[in-house]
Amino acid sequence: MHRDRFYTLSASCPDQVGIIARVSGFIAEHGGWILESSFHADDLTGRYFMRIEIKADSLPFLLAEFRERFRRDVAEPLAMDWRINDSAVKKRVVVLVSKQEHCLYDLLARWQSKELDIEIPCVISNHDTFKGFVEWHGIPFIHVPVNADNKAAAYAEIQRIFDDVSGDTMVLARYMQILSPELCDALSGKIINIHHSFLPSFVGARPYHQAYQRGVKLIGATCHYVTSELDAGPIIEQDVIRIDHSDSPEDMVRYGKDIEKTVLARGLRYHLEDRVLVHGNKTVVFR
Template sequence: MTQRLVLTLSCPDRHGIVADVTAFLAQHNYNIEESSQFEDRQEKRFFMRTELAPVNDQATPLPQLKEEFGQLRGTDLMCWQIHDLGVKLKVVIAVSRWGHCLNTLLHKWKAGTLPVDIVAVVSNHDDMRDLVEWYNVPYHHLPVTADTKARQEAQILQVMKDAEADLLILARYMQILSNELCTELSGRAINIHHSFLPGFKGAKPYHQAYDRGVKLIGATAHFVTSDLDEGPIIEQEVERVSHTNGPEELVEIGHDIESIVLYRAVRWFAEQRVLLNGYRTVVFRR
């Protein structure tokens, strides 16, 4: 199959960025197959995501393309990356006792609609072992207490290092990560929160929502930071409910929302569609 690359960039906005980038790609014998741009007028910052493929065998090889693009953009204070979409992101999933998000990720991965390589699952409980091993994925049972938290988090990092993982997915992993681990995984950890943030943070958000009589419940996928449930938001979804739905019904409805929201966030991240913009994100959805 033809190699497909994706260029992502963000930089202070100026006239002519798109023209410069497209001219550069044309000169190096690449054809643009998909492109999206966004200008943050408040921050005066420009964002771009471009998928490209070689026109012929004269196209500049990827290592040289990166080197020459870096030289070209060095004066623009530009944050940029060029990825080969054929190289799948390696991910580790962390889970506790709720398996609905984990099951969706494993199913989508096995079906080929989630473009990642799930290299391991870690858990502070053993409940999900049978499910994970059915998919032939290594399962690491890493119990944790207040006294062993630092050692257990070091084990999680070691699993990621050994598997050369790029991303940690918290698929209803009911542990608060330490500030040290959040810093270590900055921009490389995605959490699913079972509520529509910024409302109903912390524990039992569906019960909080029931107590407030809400008519919409939702879920939020966001980057993990040391501020609990405050990381940049990637994706959200809601479902209409009514006064007839009790707390346990809201939990059940919420499980379906959580699963699809986390799947979307991970897929878009793997496709290089998520760019950080301070405390926010730019998400170039299809």
């Protein structure tokens, strides 16, 4: 990520001759300074993807006009799905957590050091375990209990809070509840989960115990977008760690935490920096 203010253009469109020329020509015509650019043609589906960072003060107009001109001159003619974000506008990330601290501590350390340059308008939890810790950081903590009887109301409440604080992204930092399909659909492409297995292996509950039973020699974690189908959304990032026969399921849980928090942090960063473009049930990640 660059120091100076910049705009990030992310887009996809049907592939054809001249896309880069058209997009970069439009930018050059207005004196735009390209800091970073990535392109990808998906041969099998004929779709084209791009991500471009442009120095904000190299353009002779403000963001609103940039968007309007880009829409008119480039995006509509090329039938693009697109967005332009401004590095000066911090993303607002709502964190959901249950009783495990590793991902929460990790995210707050990154936020504290401005490594993750985001706003955290609140942390929501189905337990009050981390109320003091979160509030010590000056971040509001909202306890939304979830039980067999109140699920619909609880998820509606979470959605209301997310809207109320103008959330951009919801992070499930080892949140041990399964969100309602309504919530998944309403925030499609905005909810990021960390699953404690190397998907598609070991979907669902107690994946480390499943891994132990199967006798695998590596365990992993997967950061993915949440969809209404459990642990089946587009994968953003994965990693693994080596284990052996001497490791109990409890050891795996412990090793796994180190992978979980790292993979979540990487996946979240890619998402926040508009490096992830969803393509069906897969992702293009411009690292």
